[in-house]
Amino acid sequence: MERGGDVLFGILVVTFLMWVLIVERLWFFALEYKKQKNRVVEAWESREERTSWYAHKIRTAMVSEINHNLFQGVNLIKTLVAICPLVGLLGTVTGMIDVFDVMGSQGSSNARAMAAGVSKATIPTMAGMVAALSGMFISTYIEKRAKREVERLQDSLTTDH
Numbered sequence: 001m002e003r004g005g006d007v008l009f010g011i012l013v014v015t016f017l018m019w020v021l022i023v024e025r026l027w028f029f030a031l032e033y034k035k036q037k038n039r040v041v042e043a044w045e046s047r048e049e050r051t052s053w054y055a056h057k058i059r060t061a062m063v064s065e066i067n068h069n070l071f072q073g074v075n076l077i078k079t080l081v082a083i084c085p086l087v088g089l090l091g092t093v094t095g096m097i098d099v100f101d102v103m104g105s106q107g108s109s110n111a112r113a114m115a116a117g118v119s120k121a122t123i124p125t126m127a128g129m130v131a132a133l134s135g136m137f138i139s140t141y142i143e144k145r146a147k148r149e150v151e152r153l154q155d156s157l158t159t160d161h
Helices: 007-045 053-071 074-106 111-156
Strands: none
Touching (some): 074 111
């Protein structure tokens, strides 16, 4: 953390928040979604009439509610994934400012003095990219799984009697 500068704390906070949301979504898929799906399917199957326009609107509302629950927080996760490299770039800029500060005060030939600034420029960039990559794969998985679960729910709610 010393070599990367204060920007690494920002990357840490963004990454932590991103992973809290990811774990919450995975927890939702593992436990809560199955309960909600079973409740909706049971409510739909207990209806006597499933072919009218009114019944189709009820079915659409049920699917829409589950769709909302499945995609809750996905856009925030994707936003945090996009923010990680940008915070890393902020670290690059602040590190290069340190390099130019050393060059201005001690001359451009002192490589040891510039090394701290170069470190502050490269470590946050790398940390931001690693954090973004780790979240990108999981967020894509969550989004695809949510779409797949909505399609499965629609298929399971039959409209014929």
